[in-house]
Structures are given as structure tokens and as C-alpha cells.
Amino acid sequence: MSELQMQKDELLALPVSVDLATAGRAFGLGRTRSYELARAGQFPCRVIPVGRKFRVPRSALLEALGIEDTTAGSGPAALCPGPHPQESITLSGPAFSASSALR
Known part of the structure; x- marks a missing residue:
């Protein structure tokens, strides 16, 4: 495989967005042509x-390459850590008690 091409495991390990030269490599394109x-x-793409x-x-x-993204944490929840509409959180402890709000 040439240096201009990337293997599937390399593609799946890419961050959420990449620069154009890196994307071009996935298609076997050089920087200038990309x-x-x-x-x-x-x-x-x-x-x-x-x-x-x-x-x-x-x-x-x-x-565009016909590869299914099977990496863990690739959905929208991975982009926005924290509670999501289907999740709930409970705030407890002295910082969240009613009496501390009055101080």
C-alpha cells in the first residue's frame, strides 16, 4: 500500500474532523490535488x-469510502458529554441543599 493510502483501522481512529490533506490520503490523493x-x-466527499x-x-x-463507523462513542452523545434528554441527574450534598442557598 502506498503512503498516500490509509488502512481501515487508521480511518476509524481519525478524530471527528480532519484536514484536507489527511482526507485526501484516504482517497489516495496528494495534498495539491486534494x-x-x-x-x-x-x-x-x-x-x-x-x-x-x-x-x-x-x-x-x-x-464516501463505504466504511461503517463502528468505533465506540461515535454518535452525538460522544460529542456532548454529560446528561442527555434520556438521562437524569440528581444534585445532592451540602452545596445543593436548600439551607445553603439561604446563606
């Missing part, structure tokens, strides 16, 4: 322009 395609609106740079969501990259 930027040419992105500027022309022809990159093989969704690209998000951020100022003069580009970011590529891991989900769009994996989808």
Missing part, C-alpha cells in the same frame, strides 16, 4: 471551508 478538487467543489482552510468530517469521509 486542494484543487476542494476549490473546484469536486472533492469526493463533503468539505467544510473554514477561512482559507478546509475540514472534512470523519463521517462524510467514511461514508
Whole structure:
């Protein structure tokens, strides 16, 4: 396998978004060609322009490559740690008692 290509385990280990050069490697593209395609609106998956740079969501990259994201913590809950609508929390202890609110 050439240096321009990535293996499935490398792809699944990518962060939530990657730079354009990294995404290009997944498709076997070099940095220059990746930027040419992105500027022309022809990159093989969704690209998000951020100022003069580009970011590529891991989900769009994996989808374009036909790879199912099976990594743990890949859903929306992984992006927003803490309680979610289906979860509840209970606040207890002296800091949360009614009497401490009056002090």
C-alpha cells in the first residue's frame, strides 16, 4: 500500500474532523490535488471551508469510502458529554441543599 493510502483501522481512529490533506490520503490523493478538487467543489466527499482552510468530517469521509463507523462513542452523545434528554441527574450534598442557598 502506498503512503498516500490509509488502512481501515487508521480511518476509524481519525478524530471527528480532519484536514484536507489527511482526507485526501484516504482517497489516495496528494495534498495539491486534494486542494484543487476542494476549490473546484469536486472533492469526493463533503468539505467544510473554514477561512482559507478546509475540514472534512470523519463521517462524510467514511461514508464516501463505504466504511461503517463502528468505533465506540461515535454518535452525538460522544460529542456532548454529560446528561442527555434520556438521562437524569440528581444534585445532592451540602452545596445543593436548600439551607445553603439561604446563606
